[in-house]
Amino acid sequence: MNKGEKNKRRAFIRTLGLGTLGALAAPYAFSLPAKPVKRDGAPKIILFQGDSITDGGRSYNKDWNHIMGQSFPYLISSRLWFDHIDQQLMFYNRGISGNTVKNLLDRWQPDALDLKPDILSILVGVNDVFAVIKNNNPTTVEEFKLNYEQLIIKTTTALPDVKLVICEPFILPVGQVKENPDRWQQEITPRQAIVKALAKQYNAVFVPLQHVFTDATQKAPADYWIWDGVHPMPAGHELIARQWIKVVKKELGFPR
Incomplete structure (x- = not known):
């Protein structure tokens, strides 16, 4: 060639x-696609409020790389956004690390009511327990109840159609909790009872979490689910996300 x-x-x-x-x-x-999904009308707004368990290291700006954090709100929102493209959903995470019920009450107008959520999910209470144990500006059980109830009343007054989802605070006997488990249990038990009772009184969805974590220790040790007794591991956040979706679907028919 x-x-x-x-x-x-x-x-x-x-x-x-x-x-x-x-x-x-x-x-x-x-x-x-020959026929793109129609997304007409106002979005359904789902707001997550709480402390560091909700915060999950989220950004406090409009950076969508981090805006939902790395915790259960991220898992819930990513799953429902993907599975329900046609439902025009909008999720917000406004959890702030270290917050107590009183802290939420102080910032409730701009960080909750002004967002006009259709569904408002609250997980708070473990920092109220921590404050008592560490004697760091603690509040009594009665004050906890008063502040939480004010949170609910403010919400239902300003947003009468809102659907409230109240999540139970939880602990496991590992890390800092293991150092004094009886004291932690003594302080969190009445607050768990208050949260459950308020949910019933105000017709809110109650998401039980303590028994979910306790039952999970039959499958793996406590520190597999919660590393320090308070803050969930990745598998623990997945546990919350699955329970939240399961209960909210059953009680509210959401997502449809």
């Missing part, structure tokens, strides 16, 4: 290769 014939052969092979790549890429380049 002379030099001219070799060049022609190489050119033919290059052309053939490019054509094959083009044919393979074509379905991906042009496979747009």
